[in-house]
Amino acid sequence: MVINQNIAKLLQDSGYKLTRQRRVIIEVLSKNERPLTALELYHQVKDKIPTISQxxxxxxxxxxxxxxxxxxxxxxxxxxxxxxxxxxxxxxCLKCGEVKCLKGCPIGPGQLAEARKNDLEVLFHNFELSGYCDKCRSCQKEG
Amino acid sequence: MVINQNIAKLLQDSGYKLTRQRRVIIEVLSKNERPLTALELYHQVKDKIPTISQxxxxxxxxxxxxxxxxxxxxxxxxxxxxxxxxxxxxxxCLKCGEVKCLKGCPIGPGQLAEARKNDLEVLFHNFELSGYCDKCRSCQKEG
DNA sequence: ATGGAAAATAGGAATATTCCTATTTAGGAG
DNA sequence: CTCCTAAATAGGAATATTCCTATTTTCCAT
Incomplete structure (x- = not known):
């Protein structure tokens, strides 16, 4: 698999080198749909670069x-x-630990207003919901 | 210092016992304005309960x-x-690591809509901004 | 106040994550 | 293609966080 050109360019434009390790990490990430744990990633990357360190x-x-x-x-x-x-x-999900991706982004200027008021320069934002997923809702009383 | 009665009640109503450790942890938290690291907390709590474990x-x-x-x-x-x-x-703050509290909460039904659509039961939400704080903005090129 | 069950604790083991440093590598200049 | 330098790596040390279990404590019922 060839690494996405956009990503390669992004890395270099930002002053980062395109190493074998980075290439493989990106490859592995792109082959998976769901968010992976560091350990899952580590194993998959290690298959291709056995000496890679955590x-x-x-x-x-x-x-x-x-x-x-x-x-x-x-x-x-x-x-x-x-x-x-x-x-x-x-x-x-607070019960099974699964992480689900939500489409779209409901964060706009209104949600950043308070930070602006405080003279803070906002570059990124993170928004997470938690609770019970569709599967766990039906059996909240169990184990 | 006596622990806030509301908190004590909340713990017990939720089925948790009011232990000495919990009392002290809450006391220490309530004496500090800013969010503390686990280590800072640990030291302050250890002063009162030397045998407490992390x-x-x-x-x-x-x-x-x-x-x-x-x-x-x-x-x-x-x-x-x-x-x-x-x-x-x-x-x-991405530069100095400081965590600032923002007043109010800009998250409403509109921000939770997508989760509802996916049949997820939302109990909590977390919203974080990052970037440069007022102090670090003025010297972004340094250090 | 006393007994007992469930919850919580201390400590140490196991993980997860970050830091440190000598060595290696990517990528630009010649 | 070769050299050079800054960036990146491997590995191990240091932290941060969670797990496990024998023992202790809280708190309800008596």
Missing amino acids: DTLYRNLEVLSFIGVANRIRVRGGDRFELVQQHHHHFI | DTLYRNLEVLSFIGVANRIRVRGGDRFELVQQHHHHFI
Whole structure:
């Protein structure tokens, strides 16, 4: 699989080098639909680069997320990572832990007003919902 | 200092016991204005209960946050915790790491619509902004 | 006040994440 | 193509967070 040219360009334009490790991490991310845990990612990447370190994985996920290529979803029990296809947000099930992607983004100028008032320069935003997913709703009383 | 009766009641009504550890954790949280790191909290609590374990601290912060008494703000380099005075959200400075509280909450039914459409039961939401704080804006090119 | 069950704790083990540093590599200049 | 430098890597150390379990504590019923 050849890495998306846009991503390659984004990296280089931002002053980051296109290393084998980065290429593989992006490849693995792009092959998966759902947000993966660091461990899941690590195993899949390790299949192709057995010597890769966890630090390299985390460091690059940080870089990718900084330039807007990946998302890091901070959740209890292990953060999840995904390739950014289109800006969106997440729902986290408090029972099964599953992370679901929500279409669209309901955050607009109205939601950023307070920060502006306080003279803060907003570059990014993160919006997460949590509760019970459709599957877990029906059996909230169980285990 | 006597612990806020509302909190004590909230704990018990939710089926949680009012232990010495919980009392002290809440006391320490209530004495601090800004969100504290787990380590800062740990030291302050340890002054009063030298044998307390980090697990107890984390476990109780989880409980307190579950019943809406505390907030956990997940950020790079160590999560921050605060007592919930009034529902609000945060701004995280990408340069100095400081966490600022924003007044009010701009999240309404419109922001939850997509989740409802997907048959998800929303119980909580989290909204975070990041960028440069007022102090760091003026010297973005440095350090 | 006393007994007992469920909940909570302390500590240590297991994970998850970040930091540090000597070595290697990507990518530009010649 | 070769050299050079800044950026990136591997690995291990250091933190941060969660899990596990034997023991202790809270609190309800008596």
